[in-house]
Amino acid sequence: MQVTETLAQGLKREFKVVLPAADLATRLEGQLAEVQAKARINGFRPGKVPVAHLKRLYGRSIMADVVQEAVNEAHRKIVEDNALRLALEPKIDFAGEKDELEKAFEAQADFAFTVALELLPKIEVGGFDDIEIERLVADVGEAEIDEVLNRLAEQNRTYAAKEGDAAIAENGDKVTLDFVGKIDGEPFEGGAGQDVDVVLGSGRFIPGFEAQVEGMKIGESRTLSLTFPENYASAALAGKAAAFDVTLKSVAAPAEVKIDDDLAKAFGLEDLAKLKDSIRSNIERDYDAASRRKWKRALLDALDKKYAFDLPEGLVAQEFDTVWRKVEAEQSRSGRSYEDEGTTEEAARSDYQKIAERRVRLGLLLAEIGEKAGVKISDEEVSQALIERARSFPGQEKIVWDYYRKNPQALAEIRAPLFEEKVVDHIIGLIKVTDKKVSKDDLLKIADEDAEEAEDEASPV
Template structure:
């Protein structure tokens, strides 16, 4: 096999590969000899089928396998000899002349083809002692603990029917039937029967609940509301709707105590234990927010620290994924870039920058993890699958089988675990100082898409 480099430009490589006809014939004969003792053909004893007969029957199909293996061998040899790693699938260019390929399949002509690919960039990881990070932390305020306890109490509050003819007040629970219309036409999802609604809870469209205050059992009211502009159902967003509402029950909230009895409803022995559970849950939320802030700051620092040429095929693949999602969201919302005060050209440039950042950081994380010997154990993957399966009660077995049979899905479980372990490795070397902040700053929203 002869390989000749024909292009070396940045991360792009191209090679001309030639496999002589004699070498093809040798590989074919070796395959035929191996087949001779295995194949069963009428009229011949086992192991006695002439090679010439086998060649007539199977020669071309075997040569197809030989050619495929030759391509794999050439690719592996090029990468090994030049200490390169593929950044994506190679592109192969075979002769278009049918007569030439026919000779190749008959092992009477040389196999000549081109192989082009991009390689992963080489860069030094170095240490991370020069990275300085702030870890935002916040104390859990007492009022939040009390709010959570009150919310638990409210969620378990009992309601008693008001006396006949009593008017509904804010805080009362109504049981209603309703049918919604836009213009004269009912819309999908706009009708229901026997729905419980606590007035003032904000669980319905803004303005809906307030129009039912003062209603009595048996009342039929027309409630007029306008769907928010950002309503999840795009065909309803911003539109005015009229609901025909029938009030079936008006019930008043009963007093509820935040005490040991409330705790027992959640399987805990005392109010102190319930309080501890609430604090632990809030603290877990705070810790997750702190972790996300720290990780984002670290990724920003890594993005500034490393600067190397990126495989354009990887960037293009990442960009296409992002852009496809953006277009799908726009189509669902019925909006254009002009509606958002920008242009397609500007957004393409912005999202390409995001794609480049993601590819760069992905390569850095992979390289750091490889150098540090980071591994994800099967037990870690299993725990992650179990956690996801819990979100689908009753379907755990199907969920598990899906991941067992889909290597790609399993890789999608493993990848974030690997990334988190690499982040921990880097954070362990960086200079991290804790900064106490208010809850509002810890949970301050960021534009996830623009900074991911």
């Protein structure tokens, strides 16, 4: 096998591989000899089938295997002999005239093909002491804990059935209803319900529905005249006038809300103090996550500016295709055009090309930093993340689990963000970080605005 480098430009390499006809013939004969030893063909004794006969029957199929083995061997040889780090799988081109290829398949001519490769860039990581970011910090106030406590108490509120003359629906009562909605006298899909519970004044139904139920007595029926909001989720109902035939089946008055140890026990905690501690921890976790979104974006921005190196065109093209498919899917879902967004398709493609380049650059950089730092993701960590992913699909947990476990590429999508977060945590310990106290509202506002801007570009995975 003769291997000759024909191109070395940037991250691109090409090699011409020639497998002499004599070598092809030798390989083919070796394969035919193995087949002869095992072949069982009617009319011939085991192991005595003439090679010429086997060649007529299986020669082309065996030669295809010989060629594939030669391609794989050439690939390994090129990578090992030149110590290459590939960005993508190689591209094989069996260039040549049809007659020449046919002769090669008959082992009557040399077999030649080219191997095109794209390499990973060499990245000099260096230090990070020139990077400085600001980390927003917000304290959890008692008012925020009390707000959550009140919400939990409201969710845990009990109701006492009303009877006799007092059994009239009022704002704040929990009522049980049967109803049928109609547009132009005809029932519409999703507009009916039986034994539906609703707290009047909760805003669960469309505007005006709950208010018109107030004053009804148990067993009473009414027809409510309403109009669906113009921005209603269902376009078929938005802005439409509707009539609802409603029957009140029961009504219960709200009991006094108590925030005490019994409330804590209803949520599986020992006492009110433990419930407050749990609420504080949850809020702190939310604030830390919001702050992390902000400072992580700032860190990635700094890394993007600090490092410049050649990018594998194939990786960038793959990333662009992924991003662009999401853009087109969102346009299809929303019905908005480039003109609606004040741009053109050409300008949008240019912007998303830059986003794709950024994502590839940061992905390669973080991978290099993580490798040099010895960052590892354990199987246990992957399994725990997979469990959390499966839990987000209630009733389909086993299907989701099996899908990822049987698909290494899909499982890599679970591992990649875990690796990224660990690398980010490693870097944050090496740079200068200044904490800045802000209010809860400022923290959440800044983090949310930043998250919207960075939705497509902040994270490389």
